[in-house]
Amino acid sequence: MYQAMSTLSFAAESNYDRKFALSGAPKGASVLVLGAGLAGMTAAFELRKAGYKVKVLEFNAKPGGRCWTLRGGDRFTELGGATQHCQFDKGLYLNPGPWRIPYHHHAVLDYCHQFGVALEPFVQVNYNAMVHSTKAFGGKPQRYREVQADFQGHVAELLSKAVNQNALDQALTREDRERLLEVMRSWGALDANSSYRKSLETSLRRGFAVDVGGGLMPEAVPSEPLDRKALLDSNLWKSIATGQEYEFQTSIFQPVGGMDMIARAFEKQVGDLIRYNAKITRIQQGDKGVTVTYQNTDGTGGPLQETADWCVCTLPLSILGQLPIDVSPPMMNAIRAVPYEASVKVGLQFKRRFWEQDEHIYGGISYTDTPIGRISYPSTDYGKPGKGVLLGGYLFGPNAYEFTAMKPEMRVQKAVEYGAQVHPQYTSEFENGIAVGWHRVPWTNGCYGLWTEESRQQHYKNLCQIDGRIVLAGEHASYIPAWMEGAILSSLDAIKRLHTHIVASPKAA
Numbered sequence: 139m140y141q142a143m144s145t146l147s148f149a150a151e152s153n154y155d156r157k158f159a160l161s162g163a164p165k166g167a168s169v170l171v172l173g174a175g176l177a178g179m180t181a182a183f184e185l186r187k188a189g190y191k192v193k194v195l196e197f198n199a200k201p202g203g204r205c206w207t208l209r210g211g212d213r214f215t216e217l218g219g220a221t222q223h224c225q226f227d228k229g230l231y232l233n234p235g236p237w238r239i240p241y242h243h244h245a246v247l248d249y250c251h252q253f254g255v256a257l258e259p260f261v262q263v264n265y266n267a268m269v270h271s272t273k274a275f276g277g278k279p280q281r282y283r284e285v286q287a288d289f290q291g292h293v294a295e296l297l298s299k300a301v302n303q304n305a306l307d308q309a310l311t312r313e314d315r316e317r318l319l320e321v322m323r324s325w326g327a328l329d330a331n332s333s334y335r336k337s338l339e340t341s342l343r344r345g346f347a348v349d350v351g352g353g354l355m356p357e358a359v360p361s362e363p364l365d366r367k368a369l370l371d372s373n374l375w376k377s378i379a380t381g382q383e384y385e386f387q388t389s390i391f392q393p394v395g396g397m398d399m400i401a402r403a404f405e406k407q408v409g410d411l412i413r414y415n416a417k418i419t420r421i422q423q424g425d426k427g428v429t430v431t432y433q434n435t436d437g438t439g440g441p442l443q444e445t446a447d448w449c450v451c452t453l454p455l456s457i458l459g460q461l462p463i464d465v466s467p468p469m470m471n472a473i474r475a476v477p478y479e480a481s482v483k484v485g486l487q488f489k490r491r492f493w494e495q496d497e498h499i500y501g502g503i504s505y506t507d508t509p510i511g512r513i514s515y516p517s518t519d520y521g522k523p524g525k526g527v528l529l530g531g532y533l534f535g536p537n538a539y540e541f542t543a544m545k546p547e548m549r550v551q552k553a554v555e556y557g558a559q560v561h562p563q564y565t566s567e568f569e570n571g572i573a574v575g576w577h578r579v580p581w582t583n584g585c586y587g588l589w590t591e592e593s594r595q596q597h598y599k600n601l602c603q604i605d606g607r608i609v610l611a612g613e614h615a616s617y618i619p620a621w622m623e624g625a626i627l628s629s630l631d632a633i634k635r636l637h638t639h640i641v642a643s644p645k646a647a
Contacts, residue, residue: 154245154623158630160637163189167640170195170428170446172421174412175203176622177452177612177629179404180249182411185450185633193444194408195416195432197581201409202401204235204582205622208485208572209396216578222546225487225570229519230527232485233397234574236622237514237529238262241389243623245630246400253403256394261517263381263388264502270560271507274372275364279504279560282378284364287327287343289375291334292366294326302332336360377505385621392517400622413444421451421463423607448640450632452612452625454478456583465605472597476614478577478584480538484510484553486530486571492563493528494521508556509537530557530571534585542575549573587614602632609636 169185171178174196186192208214210226226232238260239246250257265283300306301315301322310318322328327339334340341347341360348359369375380386393399405412419441420431428449431441451458456478463470493499493515501517510531519526531553533541541549550571558564576585589598602615611625611632618624 154248154627154630156244156248158184158634160184160188160634162641163637164640165189167191167448168193168446169448169450169636170430170444171411171450171452172418172430173203173452173612174198174201174405174408174414175452175612175625176205176246176400176404177625178203178450179401179408180626180629181450181452181611181633182408183404184630185637186408186411188637191446192408192411193446194412195418195430195444196412196414197417197435199414199435200398200401201405201412202398204585205397205401206233206235207396207398208232208234208574214572214574215580216546216575217580217583218578220546220578222572224572226485226527226572227487227525230487230525231396232483232527232529232572232574233392234483234485234576236397237392239391239622240385240387241391242384243618243621245626246622247391249626250393250400250403253400253407255399255403257391258394259517260390260392261501261515262386262390262503264499264515266497267499267502267515268504268506268513268560269374269377270505271372271374272559273507274368274374277559279506280364280374281345282502282504284344284361285369285374286378287340288334288364288366288369289378291326291328291340291343291363292369294322294328295332295334298322298326298328298332334363336362373507374505380503380505394518416442418453418461421449421461421608423449423464428607447607448636449608450629450636451608451610452629454582454584454612455587455614457581458610463608465608468600469603469605469610472601473610475593475597476587476589476601478582479534479586479588479620480542481576481585482531482533482538482541482549482573483529484531484549484571484573485527486550486553486557486564487525487527487569488563488567489525489569490567491522491524491526492567493526493561496563497561504560506556506560508559509533509540510553510556511537513557513560525569528557530554531573538575539577541573542577546573546575549575586620587612589619602628604636604639609633 168191171182171194174194182192182194208224209231212224215221267282268279270279327343346358347361350358415435416432417435418432422429427447429445455476459474500520504513512532514529550573609632611629613619613624616624616628
């Protein structure tokens with residue numbers, strides 16, 4: 139899995155340089171930035187510091203792009219005209235796009251520190267959360283910790299038996315075999331006979347049937363491990379590997395109050411440069427500059443234009459590929475070679491935080507083989523009385539296409555139906571919800587740029603070239619697609635190369 143993700147560039151490490159700085163812009167040189175997502179605002183912030191005259195055009199009425207948070211009172215109209223009114227109670231929210239920041243996404247974290255964005259832990263792995271298969275254990279969800287401990291224990295037992303039966307003699311010395319047996323006993327909680335069975339040791343990993351108490355409370359009772367074959371056949375072990383992937387290893391963070399706190403912090407730095415509600419309709423360039431034609435997003439008024447010496451375009455390729463733009467054939471081919479992945483997120487508000495009160499799940503993610511894929515519990519306000527919002531579904535691939543084709547209220551209804559298989563409380567506790575299908579989001583038309591190994595080899599370098607007076611940036615022009623870190627690093631790389639190019643040819647500026 140990790141090799142596959144590395145090939146598709148999902149597991150690349152951030153190469154952020156904290157000392158990044160540009161300076162010495164030619165006098166009067168101007169740059170037009172298209173898009174006020176994180177890539178666009180990063181470019182605007184750093185280019186202005188370098189001395190450029192900067193202007194930003196943004197489709198929406200607010201900054202951030204996919205760095206977006208929905209709260210009570212917000213309204214969202216998707217392609218096709220369906221409008222959803224978020225009814226969450228005050229203080230509750232859904233992040234339809236980015237929702238977590240790995241510790242090694244240095245650029246995002248550094249800008250948060252620079253701009254005073256408060257961060258808190260995001261719980262990725264919760265051993266008390268659920269893993270669920272409709273085809274295993276009678277459809278009953280199992281605790282993450284039980285599947286983790288039992289899978290590890292059964293594997294340790296099998297390997298120990300192979301060693302004891304001399305099956306690995308050619309690969310191991312006698313000392314190696316003894317050491318490996320010792321490791322397996324510790325790692326898998328095996329008994330003296332190298333067996334994984336119901337015991338105090340296994341229950342210290344997977345939990346007890348009756349927990350320890352005090353005074354004259356009942357004594358602790360060890361729990362019964364899941365049958366080995368049933369566990370292997372269940373495929374539940376696939377879910378427990380997620381938290382071991384590089385992108386999801388602790389520590390992971392989230393902004394206090396919603397992901398758009400990052401976008402708001404950027405806006406405080408460059409908001410005076412942004413022209414909101416600007417729908418770009420054409421991008422032209424010539425020997426002396428760039429001209430961008432746009433109109434008001436609501437359709438009022440006639441065409442408007444902005445000109446500049448240079449352009450940093452951060453529009454998603456799914457949008458840019460539909461616009462007339464003066465670029466070379468190799469770049470245009472690259473723009474049109476990258477489809478965008480489908481994704482759906484569903485936020486569900488409940489009358490009470492039953493996952494904490496009934497099941498003692500504080501943060502983390504439960505996994506299910508139903509179409510909703512996973513349920514994420516809020517990593518904040520633990521134990522707070524009153525209502526709460528879950529991420530009630532995070533869908534990709536065919537399931538996301540199917541949900542996107544539904545009316546928004548049907549997406550929410552289906553998320554409740556599927557979620558009730560994991561948490562029966564859904565049925566009686568559900569109040570309202572909102573569902574964002576990213577292929578119907580007007581300013582993106584998809585979740586993120588979906589590169590393949592072949593398309594990246596053929597088109598990636600062409601996409602990232604300075605084409606005349608235009609350079610592209612965004613998560614699609616990075617080796618960390620779908621992440622804010624990819625968007626920011628792409629922007630920093632693009633403007634550094636553009637600045638070098640401009641300074642080297644001052645007459646062209």
